[in-house]
Amino acid sequence: MGISTVLPEPAVDSITAPSPLKQRVIAAPYDLLIQGGKVIDPSQGIEAAMDVAVASGRIARLGFNIPAGDARQVIRAHGKIVTPxxxxxxxxxxxxxxxxxxxxxxxxxxxxxxxxxxxxxxxxxxxxxxxxxxxxxxxxxxxxxxxxxxxxxxxxxxxxxxxxxxxxxxxxxxxxxxxxxxxxxxxxxxxxxxxxxxxxxxxxxxxxxxxxxxxxxxxxxxxxxxxxxxxxxxxxxxxxxxxxxxxxxxxxxxxxxxxxxxxxxxxxxxxxxxxxxxxxxxxxxxxxxxxxxxxxxxxxxxxxxxxxxxxxxxxxxxxxxxxxxxxxxxxxxxxxxxxxxxxxxxxFQFREEIGTLKAGAAADVSVFEIEEGDFAFTDSYRETRQGRRRITPVVTVCGGKTFYPTAVPHPDSDE
Ligand SMILES: [Zn+2]
The missing domain is CATH 3.20.20.140 (Metal-dependent hydrolases)
Known part of the structure; x- marks a missing residue:
């Protein structure tokens, strides 16, 4: 399925989670599912609309049409880029x-x-x-x-x-x-x-x-x-x-x-x-x-x-x-x-499998939007050039946990 065929979708951060009662009855095999994004994983030569399933802080599976009901949390990534x-x-x-x-x-x-x-x-x-x-x-x-x-x-x-x-x-x-x-x-x-x-x-x-x-x-x-x-x-x-x-x-x-x-x-x-x-x-x-x-x-x-x-x-x-x-x-x-x-x-030898979406690797996944427009980019010598595309972070998964872009705290604050 090419990404261009995907219809407009709800915001990527719309997360569905069953009620606590339902969770007790049905044990979903995955903690998190990133659904329908265009996966680009050069380590496996993959460029395709696919789903990424995460369990226990690891990539559990990369596949097609993994049911949303199989995961406790779903990120709808249709129209987005999904990378390690x-x-x-x-x-x-x-x-x-x-x-x-x-x-x-x-x-x-x-x-x-x-x-x-x-x-x-x-x-x-x-x-x-x-x-x-x-x-x-x-x-x-x-x-x-x-x-x-x-x-x-x-x-x-x-x-x-x-x-x-x-x-x-x-x-x-x-x-x-x-x-x-x-x-x-x-x-x-x-x-x-x-x-x-x-x-x-x-x-x-x-x-x-x-x-x-x-x-x-x-x-x-x-x-x-x-x-x-x-x-x-x-x-x-x-x-x-x-x-x-x-x-x-x-x-x-x-x-x-x-x-x-x-x-x-x-x-x-x-x-x-x-x-x-x-x-x-x-x-x-x-x-x-x-x-x-x-x-x-x-x-x-x-x-x-x-x-x-x-x-x-x-x-x-x-x-x-x-x-x-x-x-x-x-x-x-x-x-x-x-x-x-x-x-x-x-x-470097990271002692952790990263930089890939292979099953068993650390559940580190980035979801991006490729914004189209007229953007000014500047190098270190103050030369500015206009670009047509900008990679914008939408949501990041690190070790299975999700992180969204946030306002940056004041540098003097101690987090
Ligand atoms: Zn440096």
Missing amino acids: GLIDIHTHVFPRAGPYGIPADPYCVHRGVTTVVDAGTSGAFTFPAFRKYDIERAATRIRALLHVVSIGMVAGSTPNMGELEDLRYCSPELAVKCVNGNRDVIVGLKIRFSRQYTGPNDIEGMKRARRAADEAGLPLMCHIGGPYSPLREFLGMMRKGDVWTHCFNDLPDGILDANGKVKGEVREARQRGVRFDVGHGAGSFSFGVALRCLEQDFPPDTVSSDLYSANVEGPVYGMPETASKFLLLGMPLPEVIQRTTQNAAET
């Missing part, structure tokens, strides 16, 4: 310890994103607080990349006090010890290379990060944007499974050469298995650079937001907006979904 819960592999969700962090839930699980990876906001000295006050309390599934620099990102760029300016803080031993105590939630390591955060210490920082990642046996995510030392030196030290985030920045010594071609050492790194991540952020995503890469058959492996305090009210806003920008650049919707679900899940 989105995974954003670059965010900053450790508030109250430095200028970057935002509370995860209002911006993530309420807006289609069920799993986020915090990209190095915390280091070995600050990770225990991140774990206790944010990772363990949030409804969003939070996993962490531990900053190899033990203080993490406690200072911003004004006044600039770069975390790699004093190499004493960059301790592979401390990082590996912290990883070993928290392997259930730490999925990789992170380090930043921009000249204002490192000064001339970047190559030494990269050597130490390499050592930490190798000893921990985890991928290393490198922020590279306007580095002090040449890009090729960092790429040369990156291995299969490592991630270059901010790959479409328009800063000096980026992904393109002087003629606008993807550099040879960049293609060589991809061939070795280095992964390329968007990490939009307030200063790292250029429409022009991204378009040139797409035109040269160099798409990103993952689309991520780099959501943090200074970009959450624009130009990033969140993952749906970031994903919409790739529709604008001509990437087909299923490929965008693949880069925010399946590919993201492959990047």
Whole structure:
């Protein structure tokens, strides 16, 4: 059944639940049924109007015409897009310890994103607080990349006090010890290379990060944007499974050469298995650079937001907006979904089956509307382009629980 044949339906949030009496008499096999939406699940090559049944926090079944009476709660998703819960592999969700962090839930699980990876906001000295006050309390599934620099990102760029300016803080031993105590939630390591955060210490920082990642046996995510030392030196030290985030920045010594071609050492790194991540952020995503890469058959492996305090009210806003920008650049919707679900899940070992709607996986599901209209989208360099489609979150299911878009609380409130 094509989605275009579906007649207008009641609002997606109309939920039917039998009376308590009826519930006692008839035991419905499913807790939740998401009915009639267009399912896009790249992990299984599925693009079809189907139903998703959830039981005990897991995907129970993906099928056609599953009766509404088989579930205690029904979400009618006709005319909507249904995908595995989105995974954003670059965010900053450790508030109250430095200028970057935002509370995860209002911006993530309420807006289609069920799993986020915090990209190095915390280091070995600050990770225990991140774990206790944010990772363990949030409804969003939070996993962490531990900053190899033990203080993490406690200072911003004004006044600039770069975390790699004093190499004493960059301790592979401390990082590996912290990883070993928290392997259930730490999925990789992170380090930043921009000249204002490192000064001339970047190559030494990269050597130490390499050592930490190798000893921990985890991928290393490198922020590279306007580095002090040449890009090729960092790429040369990156291995299969490592991630270059901010790959479409328009800063000096980026992904393109002087003629606008993807550099040879960049293609060589991809061939070795280095992964390329968007990490939009307030200063790292250029429409022009991204378009040139797409035109040269160099798409990103993952689309991520780099959501943090200074970009959450624009130009990033969140993952749906970031994903919409790739529709604008001509990437087909299923490929965008693949880069925010399946590919993201492959990047790190999450110890939980996510990024898929296969039976038995975590019951993480996102329901979106594709709004049609004339929308203005802005990149990190204040260039605005008009798009025709916008991905808008309708309802999100995380671990079997439902979340609707909400007003964002004041940043000073303690939730
Ligand atoms: Zn970041």
